[in-house]
Every structure is written in structure tokens, then in C-alpha cells.
Amino acid sequence: MSASEVAIEFKDVGLTFPSAAGDAVVALDNVRCRFAPGKVTAIIGPSGCGKSTLLQIARGFLAPTRGSLRFFEISNAAGTVPRPAMSIVWQEFNLFPWLTVMENVTFGLELRGVPRAERDARAHKAISAVDLSGFESKYPRQLSGGMKQRVGIARALVMEPDVLLLDEPFGALDAQTRLVLQEQLASLVETSGTTAILVTHSIDEALLLADTIIVMTARPGRIAEEIDVALPRPRSMATTHDPNYAVLFDRIYGLLRDEVMRAMVIESGGQS
């Protein structure tokens, strides 16, 4: 994976979409933030705060209704460059069920016209990076949830993206599988030096993986606070015993708790 030089800047981004009832729902409001190259930024916030929407905007699948996006090289902060290559790891895996593990991983390379030999070599490398060697000819149906998501990660990594977008990647997995995969992903990210944006519900996941954590408010999604995670790398489950870990955890939890309470009031319709 290439160490990207490209940073992403959200300039006062807002997104409003019409609801079924006819009135406008403000999903994101006035989001101003930067995603630094080679760093992992986690976005954490209560359900429905527009975390995933933010990711879709970064990917270019959704256009903001206000504000704009800018990509620039860190060496030339005033300039603008085209959108860097991005790949998404999805919460629901989104593997093609009629393709084998190998065929899923080579799908994007094939579309790009990469020659077969190179395709296979890169896929084997990515599959072994997520510890799935030997499962190349299995269909997704034959894999456990954790294995499916490892295929999802391999499918994204094999594209060698400048930016890896992780949309609640472990949200659909059980607690133990999640722990193991978080640790694996932490070491993959550390060795690759890729830029990554991680959307998550889990404070632990954010602290384990991220260099910076952006805490978002309940709807409309705004940025409540940006927190630097100054925990030493490599990180693993042992990092949770670091005294700073507890301090950071409490701080983020304090911020989230208020927002989650507010989100519950909004959801129950108690307050407009």
C-alpha cells in the first residue's frame, strides 16, 4: 500500500435530505475537519448522527448540499489535487455471494484490467495478510462472520487505496471475534501506513486504531470535539491497561453520554 500524501478537508459541509414526511432532515451540519495522510481518524458518535453519511461524502457517493470537499497534498496545503483512490470496508460485508473468496478479492483488479498473473499474486498476498490462505475457493456462505469481514478487508486492501474507509467494520460481529479482528486490523494499519477513516460506535475500537478521534453530536451531526490519541504503537489489547487509555476513554465517554441522551430524547420525539 502506498503511503499517501493526500489530505482530505471538509469545508463547512452540510447535508440535508427530504424525509418521507416532506420536511427536510439535516443529517450533517457545518462539519469542518481534516483527515491527515498516513493517519487513522476515527469518527464516533451516537446512532443516526451522520457518521456513515460523512464517509459516503468522502467517497463521493453523496454530494454535500452545503460546503465542499477539498483534497490537497500536505506539501502544498494551498493547492488542490484530484480525489485519491479509496476503498470501503462495509459493516454488512457486501461480498458477492456467487463469487469465491479469490474471485471477490480480484473483482476490482479485474475491472481495472490488471493482468491475471499480477491479479492473482496481489490477491494471494492480501488474503494471506488477513490470515485466510487456504480459503481461496470457498464461497462467502461457507465462512463465519469474522472470516467474511476479513475477505472484505482483503478486497479493499488489494486495491492499494490511498484512503481506506472503514464503515463500522466490526459492527455485525460478536464481541470476541471483534476483539481479535480489531487487533489484526490495528497491526495491518500500523504496518501499511495508510490513511484510514474509521466510523465506529465503539470507544475501544477508536482508541485501539486511531491517531485522532472526532466525536460527533446527535442529529444534526456536528463535530463536538477532536481528540488526539497519544497512545504508543504498536497497540494491542495490552494498550487498554495504559493509564492514559482510561483517561481518554472517560473523556470520550463523557462527551458521548450527553449526546446519546440527547439522541434518545430526539428519537422518542420528546423534543423537536
Place this chain on the structure above:
Amino acid sequence: MSQQPLAGRDEAVDNAAVAPLSNPRRLLDNPRVLGWGSVALFLVVWEVSARIAGVSPLYLPRPTHIVVALIELFRDGGLTIDLAVTLYRIFAGFGLALVAGTLLGVWIATSWRVQAVADMFIAALYPLPKITLIPLLIIWLGTGGPFMLTISFLGAIFPIVINTVLGVQQCEPGLVLAARDLGATQQQIVRRVLIPSAIPAIFAGVRLGLGVSIILVVAAEMVVGKLGLGARLYLSGQILETEQVFAVLIVLAILGIIVSKGQDAIDVWLGRWRTG
């Protein structure tokens, strides 16, 4: 003597593990044996009762005589040509319907404008018994090859279109997004995601469509054909060759079995990523 029950039990275990040949109760647990056995039993009862009751062969010929008639028809009665002609008519029209129906279905499913236009036509034409189109098609096309091809095509295309539309629309939206993320163009999404995910549904349409094609071609042959199984059936009936009528019916029934078993096999193969 005292060891016999034990030996019997051993045998039963062995049979279950290897081949259930000698134990009659095990045989009845085998669906294939049950299926073919009941057909054989039916034929034996038919043969014996027809012989005992002395029913005129004009009404109900005996199975053995039907088999003789069948062999004779194949040997020097031209039934091989009839079968070939009928198969050609069915599969040529059906093949065209498969290609056109899948393309049309994908087009309808991916464009709401096309869907809006096609919706009314499909609603009007789909429930219409296609057999009622035979007189009109004869006026337009005569009774030759184009007519047969068209009737077979019309029988198959509607179920294929409708099932393709359903299949494409039921494709998981996340898969389309994932393909877009991996760099797929709109056309690649159709070819590499929408159609593969719709294949089980398309095949369900193929099943229905091929059945209708067979019915329509044979029926059309009965009305206007000079060649083909339907024509042969009709002519044999008119000259009261009841044995030949049964012989042609048997050919049609065997064709039906081959087609539906073949479809079962294709279904299993296509669905290998879903089961097995």
C-alpha cells in the same frame, strides 16, 4: 439357528451403508425406487386388466402394443423427424426469448421510464392465454417456420422478462455500492452484479417459459402442422390409430421428464454458491 436374528440385523446395517438392494423395506425408503416402481406397477396393472377385461384396443391399447407401435414409428414412421422438428421449433423460439427476455428484463429493472412504458404492455399481454394468438399469427405469418418460432418465443418471453425484472430489483443495494466502490462502471454493474444476482430468478422464469413454449408449439402443430409431434398426434387420432396416439404421448411425456430433470440439474449447478 440362534444366531439368525443377529445375522439379519448385521445385514440390515450393511445394506444401509452400501446399497439397499435386498431389503424390501429399505427399497421403499428410496424415492427413486418408489417413483419408478410405481410407474412399473401402473403399467403392469394396465396390461393385465386390459387383457382380462378385453377392452377394445381402439379405446385402450395395451402398453406392450404401444411400445411396439412406438418402435415402429421411430423405425419407419418418421417419428424421429417429427421429434427433431418439434424440438427445433421449441428451442429456437425459446432461445431467442431467453436472450431478448433477459436483456429486456434488465433494461426494465434499471430504468423507471422503460418500466413505466413496459408495465402496461406486460399487464395486458402476460395474463392473455398465448394460444388465443394462434389465429392472428396465422393471418400474419402463415403456418410455416416463422409462425412456429413466434409462438414459441411468445410463450417463453413473458415469464423470463417478469422474473428477470424481479431478480434484478431484489439485488442487495449494498452489492451495487460495493461494486461501485471497486470501480465498476454502470455497464459493469449490470453485467457483473445485477445479472449474476438475478440468475436464480431468471432461471425460475426459464422453467415456466420453456413449459409454455412446449405447450404452445405442440398445440400449434395440432392445429396447422404437417410435421412435428403435435401434427402426428392429431393425424393418428383422426384415423383412430390409438396405439400411435399413446406412442406420441409417451414421447411427449419423456421429453417433459428430460426437460424438467435437466432443469433440476442446471438449478443445482447454478445455485452451488447458495447450498451444498
